Amino acid sequence: MKDSNDFSRRNFFKRAGIGAAAVAGMPLLTQACVPSNETAKIHDYFAEGDVVLLQGDSITDAGRSRDNEFPNNPWSFGVGYANHIASWLLEAMPEKNLSIHNRGISGNKVYQLADRWDKDCLDLKPNVLSILIGVNDYWHFRNGNYDGTPEIYENDFRELLTRTMDALPDMKLIICQPFVLTGTRAVDESWLKPFAPYQIIAERISDEFGATWVPFQEVFYHAATLADPTYWTEDGVHPSMAGAQLMANTWLEALG
């Protein structure tokens, strides 16, 4: 595992505070809704024969079968947002003949994506790659099972994407914002300041790589004004059925 380093956490706290205030003050997204098939720009995002890969941790994994890693197969997708996204794309664009894979693995942090990246990304030669990673990079540090820091997250993430774009220079990239909701079983207010740097880093890296950014945190904040936070995520990290659909809608809107 990696050592901690000279990264200035205090500066990140400060930026996180600004970030949180900005989020609190900004006009929130209206409730996400799936774009209609007829009008959505999302159709132009995908080319015929595109290979689409969804990567991440348990939120992406969502109980998918490990014995059965086929594209476009519901058992290979589990019961989370990745299933909703893939099902929506496949239904809406039959003429595109998309091959969509889920390779999320529970518990993963960025360095664990890197460890399996040849097999679980580069060998699949995706034309479109969506990554949601980061909550475990903090959570496992918090619970004493990992000695990573925000700077390690940033360096590992940048290195992973540099390696990816070197191998697949024409690939389109989608970076999803790691998110949490307080007032839930596992997440309380003490998460917000230390977790915010990871969210800021993910967005900065998304900008650096010209990725499409999926702003899950603000959407979940807004959702929590409509129903109790536990309605969207019981433990504050893993989405409910409503939360998984909210994620899929947000992802589709970000592309549409």
Next chain:
Amino acid sequence: MKDSNDFSRRNFFKRAGIGAAAVAGMPLLTQACVPSNETAKIHDYFAEGDVVLLQGDSITDAGRSRDNEFPNNPWSFGVGYANHIASWLLEAMPEKNLSIHNRGISGNKVYQLADRWDKDCLDLKPNVLSILIGVNDYWHFRNGNYDGTPEIYENDFRELLTRTMDALPDMKLIICQPFVLTGTRAVDESWLKPFAPYQIIAERISDEFGATWVPFQEVFYHAATLADPTYWTEDGVHPSMAGAQLMANTWLEALG
């Protein structure tokens, strides 16, 4: 099991022929799309605190956990259309506080629903009940594992719904059309005439009980003009990811 009876299959063949011609000649639905949250009448269909029950066979079951029959729980929903419907409703209507159950069981025919109806329907006291049943009533007859007929399907289905509405007179009912696609692994042209009576009966019963009718067959026929039938259902009965999303969209449109 039940004996066959004096039901005139020939008359059903005839009606099926007319039905098929009518379907071939009628303007097909445009590709189903999920109604937008803001405008959909579907919001008015559900009341606060409604219990919603999805019932059927393997298509509804879709690998749901038997150990874990909770409402609004993704593991209890499996990876099929029922999950997409429930996730959509829960995301779109957080203020309704819906409790949505899936009790589909693989292989079920109508009489098997009846056998478990107290536990798996009446005891749950649904405000809204959706049923998709019928393909096994024909398929298991076809493969020699069941001696049912269309008339038995009709009598059993009517009896089941009469019993249900007697117990739950204010319940809203949604009847889904059983469907198949030929040119797939398990279904060829020889299915169409003998299966059509079951489809006609389901619609007649839907009309009799004032149910909302979900016309899956015509939507799948239309879908099969956009991509190979196996894109929507590999064996002609069980939907792919695209097919499951198509079903969910069709169901939501039928209510919206």
